[in-house]
Amino acid sequence: MFVEDNFICNMDSCDVLRAHGFSVTATYCASAAFEAISKHEHLSALVTDIDLGSGGDGFDVARHARKAYPHLPVVYISGTAAARHLSEGVKDSTFLTKPCDPLQIVAALNRAIRLEAA
Known part of the structure; x- marks a missing residue:
């Protein structure tokens, strides 16, 4: 799942994925x-932006997802919330600073999925 409120970023990243x-x-x-x-x-x-506008943020999304899928690999992407990742991010998640190339997301996902499978 890819969660991003910026339509162009969402579309471009999903196409690359x-x-x-x-x-x-x-x-x-x-x-x-x-x-x-x-x-x-x-x-x-799960790949999620953190700043998603009203109705919850990416940290909320990841916590909700981990309740349903306890070992789900999570990759956060954000241009503003790096400092919050350590205190609010789910355990064993990855953080990428925006702007990031969609290929960085591909690489982070591959690493996270491979680690989960090990």
Whole structure:
């Protein structure tokens, strides 16, 4: 699942992820992510922006996802919340500073998924 409120960033990043073999569910806000997670469809990983506007942030999304999928790999992306990651991020998550190239997201996901499988 990819959660990003910036439409262009969401679309571009999801296109790159799909081109690298990932099946991606794109959402644009925390409430849509909560709804998708609550459907209990299989999730292999979560990539989420932190600043998602009203209705919750990426930290909330990750906590909700980890309740449903306790070992879910999580990658946060943000241009403003690096300092908050250590105190608010879920355990064993990855943080990427925006702007980041979508290929950095691909690499972070591959590492996180590989670590989870080990």
